[in-house]
Amino acid sequence: MWGKGFFKGLSFTLKMLKEPKITSQYPDEPIIMPERYRGIHHFYPEKCIVCNQCVRVCPTGCISLVGKPNPDPEKKGKVIDTYDINFELCILCDLCTEVCPTESIVMTNNFELATYSRDNLAKDLKWLENNNTKVREENH
Amino acid sequence: MFNILSEPFSWINLLVIILVAAAVLGIVLVFVMYAIYFERKVIGWMQVRNGPNRVGPWGLMQTMADVFKLLIKEDIVPAKVDKFLFLIAPIIAYTPAFAIIAVIPYSQKIYFADVNVGLLYYGALSSITITGILLGGWASNNKYAIMGGMRSVAQMVSYEVPLIMSFLGVVLLTGSLNLREIVQAQQEGMWFIVPQFLGFVIFLIAGNAELNRTPFDLPEAENELVAGYFVEYSGFRFAFFMLTEYVYIFAMASLMTVMFLGGWDAPFEFLEFIPGIVWFFLKFLLLVFYLFWVRATFPRVRTDQLMGFAWKVLIPLALLNVMLTALFKTLF
Numbered sequence: 001m002w003g004k005g006f007f008k009g010l011s012f013t014l015k016m017l018k019e020p021k022i023t024s025q026y027p028d029e030p031i032i033m034p035e036r037y038r039g040i041h042h043f044y045p046e047k048c049i050v051c052n053q054c055v056r057v058c059p060t061g062c063i064s065l066v067g068k069p070n071p072d073p074e075k076k077g078k079v080i081d082t083y084d085i086n087f088e089l090c091i092l093c094d095l096c097t098e099v100c101p102t103e104s105i106v107m108t109n110n111f112e113l114a115t116y117s118r119d120n121l122a123k124d125l126k127w128l129e130n131n132n133t134k135v136r137e138e139n140h
Numbered sequence: 141m142f143n144i145l146s147e148p149f150s151w152i153n154l155l156v157i158i159l160v161a162a163a164v165l166g167i168v169l170v171f172v173m174y175a176i177y178f179e180r181k182v183i184g185w186m187q188v189r190n191g192p193n194r195v196g197p198w199g200l201m202q203t204m205a206d207v208f209k210l211l212i213k214e215d216i217v218p219a220k221v222d223k224f225l226f227l228i229a230p231i232i233a234y235t236p237a238f239a240i241i242a243v244i245p246y247s248q249k250i251y252f253a254d255v256n257v258g259l260l261y262y263g264a265l266s267s268i269t270i271t272g273i274l275l276g277g278w279a280s281n282n283k284y285a286i287m288g289g290m291r292s293v294a295q296m297v298s299y300e301v302p303l304i305m306s307f308l309g310v311v312l313l314t315g316s317l318n319l320r321e322i323v324q325a326q327q328e329g330m331w332f333i334v335p336q337f338l339g340f341v342i343f344l345i346a347g348n349a350e351l352n353r354t355p356f357d358l359p360e361a362e363n364e365l366v367a368g369y370f371v372e373y374s375g376f377r378f379a380f381f382m383l384t385e386y387v388y389i390f391a392m393a394s395l396m397t398v399m400f401l402g403g404w405d406a407p408f409e410f411l412e413f414i415p416g417i418v419w420f421f422l423k424f425l426l427l428v429f430y431l432f433w434v435r436a437t438f439p440r441v442r443t444d445q446l447m448g449f450a451w452k453v454l455i456p457l458a459l460l461n462v463m464l465t466a467l468f469k470t471l472f
Contacts, residue, residue, distance in 0.1 A: 006438075013186040013437045023189045 043128035047104035050078040054096035062089035087121040109134040172386040173203040186436040213375035225279035230380035233272030236265040237387040247404040247416035258319040277369035289369040298450040299349035305458035306339040309465040323403035331402040355438040393427040
């Protein structure tokens with residue numbers, strides 16, 4: 001019968017009214033990221049040996065660090081004094097965590113980092129040490 | 141309250157008339173606001189997504205936010221347009237839409253103008269909007285606008301013919317062009333949707349085309365013609381054209397309820413205690429929902445098929461409807 005398609009179409013859209021909605025309600029329900037998602041970093045200052053590899057490998061040059069000689073006169077080596085990641089430049093590429101020999105710089109799953117001012121985007125040692133939720137398990 | 145028009149003129153009467161008109165304008169604007177909101181919600185739900193739900197509780201303030209945005213925008217009048225026509229076109233498009241609402245009887249006691257040629261008034265005024273659209277397209281000094289304007293005028297004029305002809309069956313059965321008498325005739329007999337089913341279907345299709353809505357929305361095809369005849373309008377002038385479309389939905393749907401679905405008549409005897417205006421409103425909402433439903437379902441008609449459909453299919457069917465009604469009326 002000519003016109004049967006019209007009624008099929010209309011009844012289909014009418015049935016669709018009662019289907020559960022497929023949009024994810026983002027701000028109300030959190031997004032669960034996969035296990036190995038590369039978000040902002042987490043830093044363990046006690047593990048860092050100031051080898052400078054993360055600074056060398058970073059493609060955008062956003063990491064800058066300063067080390068100081070070990071305050072304990074018995075031990076050799078340096079400890080970390082300041083460690084800054086300029087988050088305006090960081091592309092979350094994961095190369096610094098891959099190259100770190102002691103796994104002192106690792107990534108977390110935190111990605112909700114929008115701010116109203118650029119001052120908040122300079123992540124220093126304190127902030128990175130405190131950012132210890134949802135840390136990635138595998139880092140190499 | 142409404143025989144104020146037959147009293148002698150006095151300034152108080154004029155003030156009352158102006159206030160009532162302003163009140164009706166207010167009601168129509170509230171309707172438009174929530175018609176836009178419900179259209180977005182219904183179409184969203186049919187597409188398995190939520191409509192607007194962030195601005196205000198359940199998104200109810202969405203249209204207000206949109207209208208506010210449109211009103212505070214810069215009023216851009218391009219340099220080379222025909223200034224007078226550009227400024228006048230939205231007004232010419234909108235005014236008939238609002239003027240039509242005066243003749244429709246909403247219930248037994250609520251009606252504004254009991255005009256003996258109500259139907260003719262309706263058909264005549266809805267043609268003036270076409271002029272406004274053509275002016276808007278022409279005055280914009282823009283190829284896309286004039287193409288959109290021409291397409292729109294061709295479409296609206298050709299679908300106006302089956303629209304008016306589908307009324308004729310109802311007029312034959314009633315014997316009058318007066319809208320109140322048409323409703324009263326339906327109260328005594330059956331609602332005209334039953335004997336005039338073909339006329340109803342033609343009205344639904346032709347009305348959809350008159351309103352420039354999907355599936356006949358070639359003139360404002362968002363992805364084809366870059367918004368067609370109102371491409372150069374921004375801010376509140378654009379809001380005027382949008383308002384015209386939705387006020388026309390109001391006018392067309394209320395005309396359909398008056399002519400085919402019995403106006404304020406209750407469907408069954410035992411439901412008479414519910415006031416007539418509520419029945420009018422419910423039937424009206426059903427038709428408006430149908431318009432949104434069609435928009436969510438059908439793809440756009442092709443340019444070459446559009447005019448052929450009006451002239452070769454709808455007009456012969458409407459003529460057939462009129463002839464069958466006339467035959468029926470003479471034989472019985």
